Amino acid sequence: QQPVQSPQAVILREGEDAVINCSSSKALYSVHWYRQKHGEAPVFLMILLKGGEQKGHEKISASFNEKKQQSSLYLTASQLSYSGTYFCGTEISSNTGKLIFGQGTTLQVKP
């Protein structure tokens, strides 16, 4: 049931773009994206609800294709602060709040 994230790791130079994908074998109600720095708790980035919406926050945006059971996180003009491990959390049943997290994608942004 665990969603699959790709790639597992990516290294960027400052200013470059990246895409992180999250695929599920189950129909999804929502997808939640988090970023976690080493030794810290995950920090919420955004939620995408069933309906195929796309959201954006400054240079970080995401899309959700419910038919394909996939979500993608787009990082544009990456900054050093973007480094960390990105997790997608998928909610299968509506309104339970229960999230199953992918294995994570480690992003390293170099100067």
Next chain:
Amino acid sequence: GAVVSQHPSRVICKSGTSVKIECRSLDFQATTMFWYRQFPKKSLMLMATSNEGSKATYEQGVEKDKFLINHASLTLSTLTVTSAHPEDSSFYICSARASIIPGNEQFFGPGTRLTVL
């Protein structure tokens, strides 16, 4: 955003002892709290869902007698690791959900690192 605290942030204990971890929502009422476990460089694994005033719902493979969860109020949930052993050493993180509004985000606590000697 809403704040969730955890206490203690770090605990070292001897094998066979029990350890209690508290998770508090500081500025909102959490109808549901979740407990996760994370091993180094691994994903967050959901252990259980905790609803105020009712028994926790445990995920498959999680021993409910080993990991006791109590959700005494709308702002406090506790996880007690009973008779801890070295294999229980891990990073335990709680999250809290403010309401039943669909799509409502979960706020994570800072985590508790448990080391069992």
